[in-house]
Amino acid sequence: MPCVDAVVECPVFDSFRVQQVAGMFDVPVEQKVRESFAVELPDRDEPWQIGLVVGPSGSGKSTIARKYFGDVLYGDEPWPDDCAVVDCFGDIPTKKITSLLTAVGFSSPPSWVKPYPVLSRGEQFRCDLARALAEGYRLSAIGCQQEPNGRQPIADSRQPLVVYDEFTSIRRGHIPCRFVAVTCHHDVAEWLEPDWVLDMANGQLARRRLRRPTIELEIFRCRLRTWDLFKRHHYLSGSLAKSCRAYLALWQGQPVAFCATLPVIGRRRHRRFTRIVTLPDYQGVGIGMRMVEAVAELHRREGLRINVTSSHPALIAHARKSPRWRTVRVCKTGGSQADRFLKHYRSSYGRSVVSFEYMGDISSE
Secondary structure, X not given: OOEEEEEEEEEOOOOHHHHHHHHHHOOOOOOEEEEEEEEEOOOOOOOOOEEEEEOOOOOOHHXXXXXXXXXXXXXXXXXXXXXXXXXXXXXXXXXXXXXXXXXXXXXXXXHHOOOHHHOOHHHHHHHHHHHHHHHHHHHOOOOOOEOOOOOOEOOOOOOOEEEEEOOOOOOHHHXXXXXXXXXXXXXXXXXXXXXXXXXXXXXXXXXXXXXXOOOOEEEEEEOHHHHHHOHHHOOOOOOOOOOOEEEEEEEOOEEEEEEEEEEOOOOOOEEEEEEEEEOHHHOOOOHHHHHHHHHXXXXXXXXXXXXXXXXXXXXXXXXHHOOOEEEEEEEOOOOOHHHHHOOOOOOOOOOOEEEEEEOOOHHHO
């Protein structure tokens, strides 16, 4: 396990005000200010997947990251202001781009087609992080290796390594490379589930794999007008039909997600999800699909069948892997062409979509 030593020096420029401050607060004035750091870090050739360097501002975390990971430390690049975010990832396939954006908690297709400068600061950060991960994807000819079940990347020292400073959040299972996060936010450790953590506050290295904390959602039937809080974040922003059942999810008393179901025309006792939205600040931790499954279970207990049809990569990936869902249809052109002639109706026409039926927890039956 290598020991990393780093020394930071900066000159102090003598002036009248510097001397005043030195006298007022008893600050020793020297020609140079020098600070050194000595820590242990895992060998880069070891088979780990995710690392975390954490500590308060001024603790030396960025200095250590530059010293040990300087060749793979991601540097922000300028974004053009005349093209959509999804057009700024080079020759990476579109499906991979949307997967990376989803992985970093940026799951709003309406924002994917906007230019970077008009996005919120939080959305811009997620775009920066997605582009950092895209560098790791490019460096690997076949992307990250997968375990036989396809759910988690195998820890492999041959995988590309990306280090990102000023990190806040990501979903571990969707990282296409080895990744080191550098941050002052200790609370991200539980969500990131790192293989090792270097705490710069005390210089201690710990090898561990934390479990994510439990998110307790409260789900209620709500009025259709609640949709107004969520509709601008959905790729289909049309109004809801009066026959919809609408549901609202609260986390710690705050609205975080919304979904609505609608009767399937011509199929008695059969409903489908027509809207599913998680607010941007809460995307990336699985809230949306957990809410969908809870609402689907309520319908199933009423003796109703319930389907979901979507083109969203995160939803499709979850449903395909989960035993609770059964694939019933794959369609490359979405709904019927006649749907286009119904006033104010938004359908899936022209989009590649997959339909799933909720089967419930089969293992408990």
